[in-house]
Amino acid sequence: MPRPTVAQLAYGSCTVILSTLAMLLLSGASSAVDVTFVAVSALALGLLVAMTVPRPAPRRPVAVGRPAGAERSVAPEPVRAAAPPAREPVRERAAS
Numbered sequence: 656m657p658r659p660t661v662a663q664l665a666y667g668s669c670t671v672i673l674s675t676l677a678m679l680l681l682s683g684a685s686s687a688v689d690v691t692f693v694a695v696s697a698l699a700l701g702l703l704v705a706m707t708v709p710r711p712a713p714r715r716p717v718a719v720g721r722p723a724g725a726e727r728s729v730a731p732e733p734v735r736a737a738a739p740p741a742r743e744p745v746r747e748r749a750a751s
Contacts, residue, residue, distance in 0.1 A: 667705030671697050
């Protein structure tokens with residue numbers, strides 16, 4: 656199961672908070688049953704909003720260095736390891 660994105664968490668949280676406040680103010684709920692119903696309704700609405708936020712499309716790797724009309728059947732060249740650096744001869748200090 657994929658994890659929710661930051662946008663989904665933000666939209667869902669804002670929806671829960673704002674819809675709870677709006678429903679409590681507009682309905683004038685005063686009993687525990689009414690407040691519980693409003694809270695559960697706000698949570699359901701927040702979950703619905705969070706799940707309907709579109710997910711970003713997965714990124715596809717882009718071919719680098721190929722012209723736009725290049726054939727795709729050409730096999731890429733194998734990667735070769737770099738030759739080890741040449742060793743420098745040891746230089747001794749001159750006695751002074």
